[in-house]
Each structure stands twice: as C-alpha cells, then as structure tokens.
Amino acid sequence: MNSQILINPEVLSTSYLPEKLFHRDKEKTELTNNVKNFINTFICGPCGSGKTILVKHVIHNLNKEVIVAYIDCSIYQTTYSVLKEVLPRSEFILYRSNYELIKELLKYAKERIFAVCFDNFEKLKEKDLIARLMSLNLCVISISDEEENLSLLSESIRSNIPSIIRLQPYSIEQSFDILKDRAEKALAKWTYNDAVIKKIAEKIKGNIALGINASDIKINNDCPPKLNCDEKVILKILQQWKSLPASILYDFYVQNTRHPKGERSFRNYMENLCSKGLVKAIGEKRGRIYEVVGYVKSNG
Numbered sequence: 001m002n003s004q005i006l007i008n009p010e011v012l013s014t015s016y017l018p019e020k021l022f023h024r025d026k027e028k029t030e031l032t033n034n035v036k037n038f039i040n041t042f043i044c045g046p047c048g049s050g051k052t053i054l055v056k057h058v059i060h061n062l063n064k065e066v067i068v069a070y071i072d073c074s075i076y077q078t079t080y081s082v083l084k085e086v087l088p089r090s091e092f093i094l095y096r097s098n099y100e101l102i103k104e105l106l107k108y109a110k111e112r113i114f115a116v117c118f119d120n121f122e123k124l125k126e127k128d129l130i131a132r133l134m135s136l137n138l139c140v141i142s143i144s145d146e147e148e149n150l151s152l153l154s155e156s157i158r159s160n161i162p163s164i165i166r167l168q169p170y171s172i173e174q175s176f177d178i179l180k181d182r183a184e185k186a187l188a189k190w191t192y193n194d195a196v197i198k199k200i201a202e203k204i205k206g207n208i209a210l211g212i213n214a215s216d217i218k219i220n221n222d223c224p225p226k227l228n229c230d231e232k233v234i235l236k237i238l239q240q241w242k243s244l245p246a247s248i249l250y251d252f253y254v255q256n257t258r259h260p261k262g263e264r265s266f267r268n269y270m271e272n273l274c275s276k277g278l279v280k281a282i283g284e285k286r287g288r289i290y291e292v293v294g295y296v297k298s299n300g
Contacts, residue, residue, distance in 0.1 A: 009277050009293045011186035012212055014242045018181065021057045023174045024050055027165050031058050031141075034163050035066050035115055038139040044147040045167025048207030051143050054167070055117055068115045068141075073123040075244060082129060086116060106136055115139035122149040131157050169206025176201040179211050227276075231269050233257050235278060238292040246270070246288045 010016055021028055034041045035058060043051050059068045069086040076082045083101035087108065095101050108114070116133055118124060121142040130153065133140055140161075144150070147166065150158060170178065179197050204211040227235065230253070237252045238244065244252070254260040261269075270290060273279040282289045 005188055005191045006186060007188050008186045010280065011182055013280055013291055013293050015282065015291055017056050017060060021053065022178045023170065024054050027054055027167060028058060030165055035062065035068065035139055039163050040134065040140045040161045041163040041165060042150055042161050043141065043143045043165045044145065046169055047145055048209040049167040049169055050208065051167055052119055055141060055143065066113045066115055068117055070117045071119065073118055073120045074241065075248065077123055077125045079126045079129045102132065109136055109138055115141065117141040119143045122152055127153055134160050170208060172201050175204060175206060175208060175211060178208050182212060230257060230261060231273055234269055235273060238279060238290060243289055243291040246290060249290055
C-alpha cells in the first residue's frame with residue numbers, strides 16, 4: 001500500500017463515524033425524537049444510502065441520554081448472541097439460557113432509558129426476539145435495505161412499529177459532497193481532484209459504500225501487498241463480511257482452509273494483516289473484532 005497516498009485508512013473503514021452527517025438532517029431529527037419518545041422505528045433504504053451512519057450519529061449525539069445497543073444481525077443472529085451483546089459486561093458472566101439473559105435485561109432496563117437497534121434485522125434467525133424486547137418496554141429500531149422485509153415480522157410486531165423512515169439514494173451532488181469529505185480526510189493532497197470524485201459520484205448511483213470502496217480499490221491496486229495463502233483466505237473472508245469477531249473469523253478460516261493452522265498462527269496472521277494496514281483490530285482479547293480497511297486486490 002502506498003502510504004504517501006493513503007494517510008488515514010480509518011476514514012475509509014466501515015466503522016468510521018464522520019463528524020458531519022451529510023444530507024440526512026430531516027431523518028436525523030425524526031429518529032432522535034423517536035428514540036427519546038420510545039417510538040419503535042423501521043428504517044429502510046438501498047445499500048449505501050446512509051442507514052447505519054444515520055443511526056450511529058443519533059446514538060452518538062444522544063450522549064447517554066438514552067442508551068442504545070447497536071446490533072449487526074449479520075454477525076449476531078441468535079437470541080443468545082444478541083442478548084449477550086446487548087447486556088454490558090456479559091462476557092464475564094456465564095448465562096445458561098435465554099431466560100436468564102432476558103431476566104437480567106429486564107432488571108437492567110428498569111434502571112435506565114434503553115433501546116436496541118437491529119441492523120440487517122432480516123438476518124436475525126429468531127425474529128420473535130423483537131416482540132419480546134418490545135414487551136419489556138424497550139424501544140426497538142430495525143434497519144433493512146428493503147421495505148418489503150418488514151413483512152418478515154408478524155402482524156402484531158408490525159402494528160407496534162408506527163414510524164417508518166425511508167432513505168432515498170443520494171443524488172450525484174450529495175454523493176460528491178460525501179466522497180470529497182472522505183477524500184480530504186483519508187488521502188494526501190494532490191493525489192485526487194474534484195473531477196475524479198465527480199466521476200465516481202456519477203457512476204455509483206447514490207451508493208456511498210460503493211464509492212468509498214472504488215477510491216480504495218484505485219489506491220490499493222497500485223501496490224498489492226504480499227500475503228501467504230492463509231492470510232489471503234482470511235482477508236477474502238473479511239472482504240465479504242467487512243467486520244467479524246475474532247472467534248467467528250477463526251471459525252470461518254478453519255472452514256475455508258484445507259490445512260488450517262492453530263490459533264497462535266492465526267493471531268500472527270492477523271498481526272501481519274494489521275501491520276500492513278489491510279485490517280483493523282477493535283477491542284482487546286476475547287471481545288476483539290477485526291475489520292477490513294478496504295478492498296484489496298488479490299496478488300496471485
């Protein structure tokens with residue numbers, strides 16, 4: 001990777017939260033009011049339309065006025081895994097059943113204003129969990145690319161979601177604003193220009209995630225890093241999932257490798273990928289999550 005071009009790779013990462021939320025002021029105000037007033041909400045819009053960024057901005061700006069647990073159902077798909085993620089410090093306690101977790105959550109929610117956000121909610125295997133949380137008087141935010149996925153929920157659950165926030169794809173001008181802001185923060189001066197950003201904005205049809213990856217592809221293809229076979233497998237998995245807990249990533253690696261190495265070698269691979277700026281490690285030890293920094297072209 002040419003470090004003289006890419007000076008701040010975190011800005012191109014999927015976990016990056018920009019200081020300014022572009023062109024979503026109306027939706028931000030509506031969602032903020034909904035969470036404060038405990039109005040269950042469904043958010044939909046095509047890929048790259050800013051759904052996740054919108055929610056994370058609202059969570060950040062509430063500043064603990066309301067505690068919102070963010071859950072990506074692409075990673076946490078079962079009731080047990082979701083509840084373990086929602087409850088603070090649950091990794092230090094052995095819960096034997098969903099019942100114990102629900103009981104603890106009820107106790108926790110009585111002491112504070114609490115909400116749960118399910119991103120990619122359609123991937124949640126046990127969708128009745130949403131009804132159970134609503135019955136505990138928790139505010140629930142559900143996010144999906146398709147509005148029709150709302151039909152995956154029972155009629156009784158849908159009747160308890162009075163607010164639907166629909167995000168439209170960004171216009172070319174709006175896409176340009178967002179991509180230029182990212183470029184200014186991520187790339188060295190004189191390595192890009194407005195004409196290139198405008199061309200990307202015209203091609204992505206409002207999908208900002210695609211636009212950010214397009215910039216990253218151009219950068220990384222100039223100097224592909226050398227990786228061993230196991231590291232290539234791991235990187236390919238992360239490019240598909242974008243972000244995974246270390247334990248789940250290791251399981252996927254074992255499943256996708258003919259002769260998988262042990263956990264010690266796996267940790268060495270991850271250190272190498274992080275040192276090359278291809279992967280970012282978030283958190284410590286047991287709770288660590290690995291996230292791909294951007295698309296990287298395979299080198300053989």
